[in-house]
Amino acid sequence: MRRECVICIMLSVLGLMIGVCAVLAECEGVVFYEDFTDISDWKEYGGWWGKVGLIGLSKDVYVSPPSSLHIKTSLAEAAYVFRKVPVIDFKKAYTVILWVYISSYSDNVKVYSDSNVVISILNNTLMVLKERPKTFVKVLALEYKTWYEVVVDIDPVTKVATVRVGGVSVTSSIPKEGISTSNPYASWDIMIGDGSHHVGKGDIYVDDLKIIQAGAFVEEGVLEIVVKDSDTGEPIQNATIVIDGLTGVTNSTGGLRVSLRAGTYTVSVTALGYYPATEKIEVKAGEKTLFELRLYPLFDFKLSIEPASVKMKQGETKEVIIKVKLVKGIGRPVKLYVLGLPEKASCTISPQEVVPPAKAKLTIEAGAAKGKFKVTIKGVSYGKVRTVTLDLVIEEKRCIIATVTYGSELAEVVDFLRGFRDNIVLSTYAGRSFYVAFDLFYYSWSPSVAQVIHENSWLKPMFRLLLYPLIYSLRVATFVVQPLISVNGEVAVFIAGAIASFLIGVIYLAPLMYVVLRRRDIAFSLRTLGLAIVTVLFVSLIAEFFRLDWLLTVTTSMYVLLLVSLGAVLPLRLIRMVSKEN
Structure with missing residues (x-):
């Protein structure tokens, strides 16, 4: 008896081992797994027949972090996702496992559908489709805001499906003719969501979808x-x-x-x-x-400029077009820089960063610089550096009347005038803006006057006498602003302009104004001049702050003219006041 029991036990153990080996032999199965951290590999309903509801990922409601699939529709909407699952053979037995959650009333929404089975929520109840088109078998009524694990075993051969959820197990037949997995716009293996525009409505979440086939114990x-x-x-x-x-x-x-x-x-x-x-x-x-x-990007670029050389005079502005050509690859940001520009000149590049093929504008302001220069334009993009060279020639603008009057460019007076122009006027943005208008005015008539002086040397003493007040005014202005130049050149040029312009008005025009206006009341004119000067100065500061070149040229010119006018009429006003007191 004991021997028979031992033999039975041994046979049972042997049978169990054979069964395990048989099961392990079938473990060469596959598993499709979707945790819904990203749905970019799913296709979405494209609104082919109407309005699209909400399709997205929820980071607030999920089984496994960081998110779940969220689908929400009204009666007039449809919203579903679908995809191919080539690793699963839907003609052989397989098991579907997924988690389902409803946030509000849901009806006629599919939580899972493939070519064999449809698991839907109808009136907040989980159902399995028994026969097409709408014969369902009830599985379980679902509560709001509760996660349910749904397990469905499908046998496509016998056309039977067993659904297990919340401690309930329901076995039902499934449609013998199968389920449609295509429409005129798309095809799929599995689908989740509301495909109806007139009966479906819901607010559901789905997470951790698995499709297991051939008893795969080791997941993919x-x-x-x-x-x-x-x-x-x-x-x-x-x-x-x-x-x-x-x-x-x-x-x-x-x-x-x-x-x-x-x-x-x-x-x-x-x-x-x-x-x-x-x-x-x-x-x-x-x-x-x-x-x-x-x-690594397959990218290269090349720089060229037009023109390749620039010749300009002091105080002038020239533009150069920088061309950034795409040699290969896809355009990437290139930053442009300028190297080798003379100290007293300045430049701007607009825009400074481009994506080739593109163009940028290089604006050069000569300022007080002079000479010949090799200017390098450099383009940099993620370690790649390309350069092109610009030949720049800046010619000095001569003080031609002073040069002819004093007989040499090396004369002390000519050198002083050159220094005032270069170190005070052209070294500042406001001064360069004013010089644009001054240059047009001065060089429109000075060459002719200089030629007359040159041909009539007896005029030189007379013009020296005429230049003394101008030189005196500029020397006073230079003396006053000299300490300010290194601190704030822009402030210094406005002060120098005010002093020089006022003194020029006093010395050159005040005597004439006294003769013309000595019998007229000029009180209103002084108030008007004062208000105009303050207004123009304020607008000049705004134009300088916002780099409005043309406006600053106009306002600085008006600023100088108004101060000359003030210097011309103020002495007359003071003389009138003294006369009344006496």
Whole structure:
């Protein structure tokens, strides 16, 4: 008896071991897993027949972080997602596992559908489709804001499905003719959501979807590849990824996610404008592998300028067009710089950053600089540097009347006038703006006057006498503002202009004004002049702050003319006041 019991036990153990071995032999199955951290590899209803409801990811309601699929529709809307699942053979037995959550009243919404089975929520109740079109079998009434794990075993051969949820198990037949998985616009293997515009309504969440086939005890792994630019770190969209023959395209975040059997795969990535890359990546069973791959840009550019050489005079402004040509690849930001510009000159580039093919404008202000220069324009883009050279010639503008009057450019008076122009006027933005108008005025008549003086040497003493007050005025202005020049040249040039202009008015015009206006009341004129000077000065400061070149040229010219006028009439006013007191 004991011997028979021992034999029975041994036979039972042997049978169990054979059964385990048989089960293990069938473990070469597959698992599709979707945790809904990203739905870019799903297709969405495109509004082919009407208004689209809400389709998105919820980071507030989920089973496993960071998110779940959220679908919300009204009676007039439709919203669903769908995709292909090539790893699953829907003609063989398989098991679907997913989590479902309803936030508010839901009716005629599919939580899962494929070519064999439809699991829907009708009037807040989980149902399985028994016969088409609308014969359902009740499984379980669902409560709001509660997660339910739904397990569905499907046998496509016998056309039977068993649904288990919340401690309830229901077995039902499924439609013998199968379920449609296409429409005129798309086709799919699985679908989730509301496909009706007139009966469906719901607010559902779905998470952790698994489809297991052939008793796979060892799940597949999930491989998520993110492709980025090696320079900027920005994601690369529409990059093509080939994984041992399986081809996919990255989404807007540069990502692609696939379910794969455990193993090592060769991953090749190509993208327009980048060098291709290949990597070996290991995928572990039941785990999610995140791999970031950076591509190096296939990019180069070339600089050219037009014109290649510039000849200008002191105080002038010239423009050069910088052309940034795309040599290969896709355009990337290029920053432009200028090197080798003389100290007393200045420049601006607009815009300073371009994406080739593009153009930028280089504006050169000669200021007080003079001579021949090699100016380098440099373009920099993520380590790539390209340059082009501009030949720049700045000619000195001569004080021609003073030079002819004093007989040499080396005369002390001529040197002083040159220094006032270069060190005070042309060394500042406001001074250069004023010099534009002064240059047009002075050089419109001074060459003719200089020619007359040159041809009639007896005029030189007379013109020296006429120049003394001007030189005196400029010397006084220079003496006053000299300490300010190194501190704030813009303030210094306004003060120097005020002093020199006022003294010129006093010395040259006041005697004439006394003769003309000595019998007229000029009180109103003084008030008007004072208000005008303050207004013009205020507008000049605004124009300088906002770099309004043309406006600053106008206002600084008016500022000088008004102060000359003040110098011309103020002495007469003072004489009148003294006369009345006496």
